[in-house]
Amino acid sequence: MTKRVGVIGGGQLARMMIAPASELGLEIRVLAEQDGMSAKLAATQIGDYTDLATVREFVKDVDVVTFDHEHVPQEVLRALVADGVEVHPGPDALQYAQDKLVMRAKLAEAGAPQPDWAGVATRDELQAFLDDHGGRAVVKTPRGGYDGKGVRVIGSAEEADDWFAAFEGERILVEELVDFRRELAQQVARRKSGEMVVYPVVESVQKDGVCAEVFAPAPGASERAIEVAAQIGTQIAESLGVTGMLAVELFETSDERLLVNELAMRPHNSGHWTQDGAVTSQFEQHLRAVCDLPLGATDTLRDAACMINILGGPEGADIDERFGVAMQAHPTAKIHTYGKASRPGRKVGHINVAGDDLDDAVYTARAAAAFFA
Amino acid sequence: MTKRVGVIGGGQLARMMIAPASELGLEIRVLAEQDGMSAKLAATQIGDYTDLATVREFVKDVDVVTFDHEHVPQEVLRALVADGVEVHPGPDALQYAQDKLVMRAKLAEAGAPQPDWAGVATRDELQAFLDDHGGRAVVKTPRGGYDGKGVRVIGSAEEADDWFAAFEGERILVEELVDFRRELAQQVARRKSGEMVVYPVVESVQKDGVCAEVFAPAPGASERAIEVAAQIGTQIAESLGVTGMLAVELFETSDERLLVNELAMRPHNSGHWTQDGAVTSQFEQHLRAVCDLPLGATDTLRDAACMINILGGPEGADIDERFGVAMQAHPTAKIHTYGKASRPGRKVGHINVAGDDLDDAVYTARAAAAFFA
Structure with missing residues (x-):
């Protein structure tokens, strides 16, 4: 029987689940906040995810529920679970991604390193x-x-x-205020059974609080740093009972420590590179994990990958035209679009470049991204 | 403006265009022959593609028309072109993929090597x-x-x-009856402007007249053979005025000649490996070409790739369960499902494995495929 996955939220993360769902043979249905959103191709319902009746209507025809974001209220999630619905990640795990105080207290209890x-x-x-x-x-x-x-x-x-x-x-x-050298991010996937896989830790560069660029694997990371990041990731996934993708944002401090900054329990911007740089993308992996399917290999396809976000330019800019020009100039750049109207600073797409040399990949990705500046 | 692509035919080739269309920001609509077909997620109309009125209704809301198969009658295609619809490949090109006698005569005129x-x-x-x-x-x-x-x-x-x-x-x-050593296949993409890209020539193994396995690039092919295959492919694409993907099936004869066996003007089974083995998959490339977008790089991601078709087992077999078992055993195998009921000999999916050693890739792909035997 084909599994039917219901995704709450119609943004780009839901949209990017459509491609792997189609190849995996999963039926994907999206509860979108409004008409015409990123994930519109799979939107079967428009409605308010804070309204229990709306969400109950949506989940009626799906086998498992997952999310584009963390904003579904606990009382709605808990009512679904009480109804017998498979919700992944479940409310017990998701509370730690919803409330940073609850997260800090839990990480302290679990002994995870943090500021x-x-x-x-x-x-x-x-x-x-x-x-x-x-x-x-x-x-x-x-x-x-x-x-x-x-x-x-x-x-x-x-x-x-x-x-x-x-x-x-x-x-x-x-x-x-942590004295950090750079920010890293660790992606982990975990199934209900407890099976886990980790991706190589990556470097994430923020601009004005928004993820701007990601380098994968984190350049110059020692083997030990890679192991420690993976251990932190799997320990948190296990302690918090995460199902699906977990992204752990980390500070690499000036004195060689890794401290947990933030958590996300879904595909995350710092893992977009996996679409073109890893055997299994984080979107496919999330679907596998929440559907309790065997997890895929996390090997990199090439030695390095670079992801750059495309932030919307001037209001109403014809972003599609720019995509064409960037594609013409950079045939190895993989451009992913979100089908969103351009607004200054809005994430409207991203560019992935994989290659055997990180500098080359970064050069190409930045040159392609420059068409959107 | 988002381009709207209309695909005539609801089979697995249309289905596999959904993933790249979503990432490229193209709106994809499918005219399916019946309800519940492979490409149902994007099916906006069910109808008979041999009926001009049905097809006219379908193309009303799209910017460009392309195909899942070659069976749309010439008179329908020519009527669309007369209406001013962008049809790619156009009827002038498509006739050579529709009628093998017309194809042989044209290849003779173009000087392409053939039996x-x-x-x-x-x-x-x-x-x-x-x-x-x-x-x-x-x-x-x-x-x-x-x-x-x-x-x-x-x-x-x-x-x-x-x-x-x-x-x-x-x-x-x-x-x-050609005395051939093996069968090869050459993929070429061509835009309206004449811009072309070629993939490395692959070996295709047929069983009972059906493509069973593909090895990419063709193992042991000399540099000169790769060049000759590419030249044959681009010469045909140009002579025939193909827009979109062209697959040229070739015989490699016992006396070192390449002879054209068959043509297909769409993504083709011999190019499925590109989904997981090349920077740009043939499905993405076809969409780029028919939408007159810049073509993507055709570089391989790893040194080798293997594709094996999954042919339906006994009537009513639970293929989804087998997918799960195969995924569990082979995390590097990329399994693509077509959402079709299992029937003996029916193509219901395929497995791609990319790696740095062809033997390893073939071993993994065959071991994963064995779960469906």
């Missing part, structure tokens, strides 16, 4: 943390942040006053 | 050809043959009597 942190409810508590950490720190809203939103570097506790007001009665997360 | 052949209308004409060619030959119905159907090896003219009766008044094609 110093605290949950603070008042300006005084925050100031005490600042005083203990050289006067500067990062504050984060526990929920709803993405692409740099909900994250702020502060030098005094007053700079978070608006958040204390907005999240009255709740704690906000404060973390030490 | 001795003749169009014969009577038993006497056929016997004369046999007498000139050692008493044995291959007869082919000019139209409608596929996967070994419409092809027969004969030792006397009477063995074609039923065809003369069935195709009364028309000629049938007779070809010399």
Whole structure:
């Protein structure tokens, strides 16, 4: 029997599951937030994922439910599970990707390496943390942040006053400002049975809080660093009971430590390179994992790969025309488009280049990306 | 503006265009022969492709029309072109893939190397050809043959009597029985502008007239053989005015010649390996070519690749269960399923394995395919 996978959320991550679903012989159905979204080809329903009745209607005809994002409320997820629906990742795991305070507490319990942190409810508590950490720190809203939103570097506790007001009665997360050399990301896939596979750790370059470029595998990473990153990834996947893809964003500190920055329990921007650089892409792997199918090999196809995000240019720019020009100039560049209207800073696609020399791959990817600057 | 591609025919070739269309940002729509076919995810209309009104209805909302097969009648194609519809490949090119006698005459005119052949209308004409060619030959119905159907090896003219009766008044094609060492296949993509790219020539192994295995690149092929195959391919693509993918099936003779056996103007079974073994798959390349987008690189990702077809086992066999077992045993095997019910001998999927050693790739692919035997 063909398995039917229901994806909640109609963005580009759902869209990029369509290709492998088709080849794997899975029937994919998407609950999209609105008409005409990235994953429209597979959208069988338009509706509000925070509304239990809507989600119940959607899951009626699917065998397993997974996600394009982490925003489905816990009460909706738990109601589905109580109904007997297969939800992957399940609410118990997903809560750690939904609330950063809950995540920090769980990672502490699991002994995963992370920056110093605290949950603070008042300006005084925050100031005490600042005083203990050289006067500067990062504050984060526990929920709803993405692409740099909900994250702020502060030098005094007053700079978070608006958040204390907005999240009255709740704690906000404060973390030490880590002295890091670069950011890495570790992709892990885990099945219900506990079977896991890891991808090689990659370097991820952020610009203005948004992932800009990824180099895979992380250039110059020692064998031991690769092992440690993989261990951190599998330990977290296991401790948190993740099913599907897990992305662990890591700081590589100036004193050779790896500290967990953020988690995502779905295909993640730092794993897009796998579409053209690995035997099994993260999108295929996520589908395999959530459908409890055997996991695929994570070997790289070439020695190196580079991914660059295409951020929307001027409002209304004809992005399709630029894709054509970039393709003409760079036949080895694999351009992935999201079918989204161009808006400044909006992720509208990405470019993957795989090759036997990282510098060559980066050069090509940047040259292709320049057509969208 | 997003280009809308209309594919006539709902089989696995249309299905396998869905994945790259989604990534390229093309909107794909399929006119399927019936409900529930391989390409059902993109099927926007069910109907008869030999009926002009049906096809006109379908093409109304697309920017370019292409095909899953060669069976759309010339009169339908020519009516579309007269309506101003972009049809790729166009009827002028497609006629050579639709009628083997027309193809042989055109290749003769173009000077492409091919077996001795003749169009014969009577038993006497056929016997004369046999007498000139050692008493044995291959007869082919000019139209409608596929996967070994419409092809027969004969030792006397009477063995074609039923065809003369069935195709009364028309000629049938007779070809010399070529003494060949193996069969090769050359993939070429050509745009309207004339831009072309070639894939490395591959070896294709047929069983009972059906493609069984493909080795890419053709093992042991000399540099000169690779060049000659590519030249034959590009010369034919140009002479025939092909737009899209062209597959040229070749005999490698015992005396080191390459002779054209058959042509297909679409993605072809001998090119499925490109999905996991080349920078640009033949399905993506076909879409690029018919949409007049720049062509992608045809470089191989690894040194070698092997493709094995999965032919349906016993009626009603649970093919999905077997896919799971094969995936479990062979994580580097890429299994592509067509969403078709299993019937003996029916192509229901294929397995690609790429690697740096052909023997290893073949071993893995055969071991994975054995689960379907």
